[in-house]
Amino acid sequence: MAHTPSSENELAGTEQPFVQHLIELRNRIIYCIVGVFVVIVGLALWPGPSVLIDIIAMPIRAHMPPDAKLIAVGVLSPFLVPLKVMFMTAVLVALPWLIYQAWAFVAPGLYSHEKRFALPMILLGSLLAYVGIAFVQLFVLDKMFEFIQKFAPQSVAATPDVASYVGVILSLYIAFALAFQVPIVVMLLVRFGLVTLDKLRSFRGYFVVLAFVIAAVVTPPDVISQLSLAIPMCLLYELGLFASRWFSKKEPESQEGEQA
Template identity: 45%
Template sequence: MSELQETFISHLVELRDRLLRAMVAVIVVFVCLMPWAGEIYDLLAKPMMNTLPEGTHMIATGVVTPFFVPVKVTMMVSFVLALPFVLYQAWAFIAPGLYAHERRLGLPLVLGSTLLFLLGMAFCYFFVFGTVFKFIAEFAPKSIVPAPDIEQYLSFVMTLFIAFGLTFEVPVAVILLVKAGVVSISKLREVRPYVIVGAFVIAAIITPPDVVSQFMLAVPMCLLYEVGILLAKFVSKRAGTEEPERVEPDLDRLEAPEPDRK
């Protein structure tokens, strides 16, 4: 019992050390970026500013909002930049408890999911924001002068960042479901119509109430679902060739040797 407790405590100590290292990495990046917090927020607000009428600016309704909002944005950027080190700490903690074949699959999934999440955020920033904000600006009546609040803008873009980042994780989710034996590839193909309908329903709930942003979230989700099926099929075939299933002999059915008749 004491040995079990010592093992449990050692794991807790290691987990604490890994979390502290990850937090220190984020804080170090944050401190380095803090002098440019205003420029970082301006970069985040650029898609919106490009669609506002000339001479129009965003507003801040709170007293300390002009300070805290750029700080929040800088913290978010710091976490994204330190994400590889954070994920390395998580991987170093769980890798010793995995089998060899699980480590071979786990590391590509961790790296792939990170890259896909960042690609989802980049797609949202470079393509979605400009299209959505332009559509809203053109739809707004001419008698209205838009002046978005910076805190509401941050909440809006964070929601879309998370939505598109998670959307781009669909291939990873499909691969994990297939590898875990929860669902087969043939079943994933059968439920394709329901997935398409569900993608548009989710897009209608998450995105602003315009058709453009809904399509820009639902269509990539459907395409990435198909990519996930193809990758799951490839991974399954590769696993089948590299690690063929070994059939253990049934000892009960082995025939006893016939006696030597002389």
């Protein structure tokens, strides 16, 4: 009668010396750098840095006079800002590849049931990051600049500096991409038994306050962007609670299957 390996000896023989771990980490970092570099070359060929700047400038250009343009105050801004935008775009495009390299580095040290859970979480986290960035580009920036332009006096020409504009929207991209990971954090806390689902439910009211505090700190001082970040965070927290309840129901069944 054949015996299946238990969870205790599942990782037997997978231990590696510390030097081999460093070599593997170095290789994964090189793969990440090469992946980002390939995407940068592709973006440089098409659509090009200038087109990327035009795309991210669309939300604010929609609320400026037809002949108005963003200005470049710094001497090197016309050269450095497009490169910065192209690099950040390359990182976003290569995000699945970067996460895969991180996954490939830690996967040998995980049990089979942990691998089955981690890979969907990685894919879901990447998808939520893209959704958060798209939400900023398609909704938040348009409403935020519409709100800000209403306060501009008639005697003031609203012609922002391209470097400061790119800095603001990139910070919003990062903030929303991280904020949209709330369901992942909640599910991981429940999955690994760090916090019970009942405690997270009781923490719901405190999280609402925390979401508005975070939104006030990481977003520009306007109501639109703050509400656009705080409200989705609260909704995503509820989504994480619902998904954690579903996983907690499936957990006993999966454990019984592994023991059998």
